[in-house]
Amino acid sequence: MSPKSFNAGDRVAFAAAFLKSTAQHTGEVPFMRGTVTEQVDHSPDFRLVTVQWDGRGFSKVLASNLTLVSRIAIDAALA
Numbered sequence: 001m002s003p004k005s006f007n008a009g010d011r012v013a014f015a016a017a018f019l020k021s022t023a024q025h026t027g028e029v030p031f032m033r034g035t036v037t038e039q040v041d042h043s044p045d046f047r048l049v050t051v052q053w054d055g056r057g058f059s060k061v062l063a064s065n066l067t068l069v070s071r072i073a074i075d076a077a078l079a
Helices: 018-021 068-078
Strands: 011-014 034-043 047-051 059-064 065-070
Touching: 011 068, 018 068, 065 068
Parallel strands: none
Antiparallel strands: 011 034, 011 065, 034 047, 047 059
C-alpha cells in the first residue's frame, strides 16, 4: 500500500487511528487543524508533510498520521 499523499493547501488533522494508537482521546491534539505547505518523499514508503497548524507554528508530520479534514468522520468510523 502506498503512503497517503497530500497537496499544498490541503486542510488536515491527525487521523483517528493515530490518535487511538497514542491514546490521545482528549486534549488539544485531536482538535488541531492545519494547512499543508509541503510534502517531501524520503523514500517510497516514507513521506513527511510540513503543516502550518491553525494558531500555532509549523511542524513536520508523517503523512500516514494525517487525514483530510473532509475525511475525519469516515476515518473515525474505520479506526
